[in-house]
Amino acid sequence: ADFQYFEVKLSTMVKSMKKFYLLKRLISEGDLYVYEYKCPEIYDEEYNSGVSISLTDDIIELFCTDNIEQTPDYLAGIFSFPIISRRFKELLIYENIACLEYHPVRLSCQKNKEINNSYSFLNILRNIPCFDRNNSEFESGFFRQDVVRKVKKLSIVEDRIIDRDLVRIAEIPSVILISARLLDIIVSAKITGITYQRIEDFRVPF
Numbered sequence: 001a002d003f004q005y006f007e008v009k010l011s012t013m014v015k016s017m018k019k020f021y022l023l024k025r026l027i028s029e030g031d032l033y034v035y036e037y038k039c040p041e042i043y044d045e046e047y048n049s050g051v052s053i054s055l056t057d058d059i060i061e062l063f064c065t066d067n068i069e070q071t072p073d074y075l076a077g078i079f080s081f082p083i084i085s086r087r088f089k090e091l092l093i094y095e096n097i098a099c100l101e102y103h104p105v106r107l108s109c110q111k112n113k114e115i116n117n118s119y120s121f122l123n124i125l126r127n128i129p130c131f132d133r134n135n136s137e138f139e140s141g142f143f144r145q146d147v148v149r150k151v152k153k154l155s156i157v158e159d160r161i162i163d164r165d166l167v168r169i170a171e172i173p174s175v176i177l178i179s180a181r182l183l184d185i186i187v188s189a190k191i192t193g194i195t196y197q198r199i200e201d202f203r204v205p206f
Contacts (some may be wrong), residue, residue, distance in 0.1 A: 034077025050127030072193025
């Protein structure tokens with residue numbers, strides 16, 4: 001009886017463990033691609049810091065390629081922050097994913113002057129300092145030792161990520177982590193423009 005109890009408890013623990021992956025953009029032939037954007041400089045700065053955006057009267061403007069065949073749920077382009085479709089946004093809201101805020105963007109096609117207001121800028125709040133300096137291979141900044149450069153091997157401290165399914169690493173804020181739970185939901189919902197990568201396969205070339 002004790003052994004059976006141990007098996008049930010172990011199975012429950014394994015199911016509750018939260019494995020994370022790197023959320024990446026998947027660009028397919030014919031996908032919409034943003035080659036230029038305009039937004040207040042403070043947006044980029046505050047996004048990287050993981051704080052709530054100080055909204056201005058200026059809406060984010062995105063300028064996309066011509067001859068659009070497909071409009072993915074997760075847009076690719078030269079911008080640093082995530083741009084997601086209404087369908088993707090509604091899924092995240094329905095699943096009650098914590099620490100997210102959404103801001104409107106205006107997507108313009110230069111060739112036919114078509115305007116699309118259905119996408120949103122996804123701001124992921126409260127970056128988590130979960131970079132594992134002991135088990136990662138990386139270089140420090142030239143002038144600041146706390147700055148992470150050229151990651152040859154990435155490792156994170158998952159215990160520091162509590163009650164989060166979508167989070168950014170404070171030491172490398174361009175990196176978005178997604179839980180296996182949320183990734184499974186997104187794949188099941190057939191959200192497009194998304195792929196993932198194992199953490200141990202990640203590299204930062206600069």
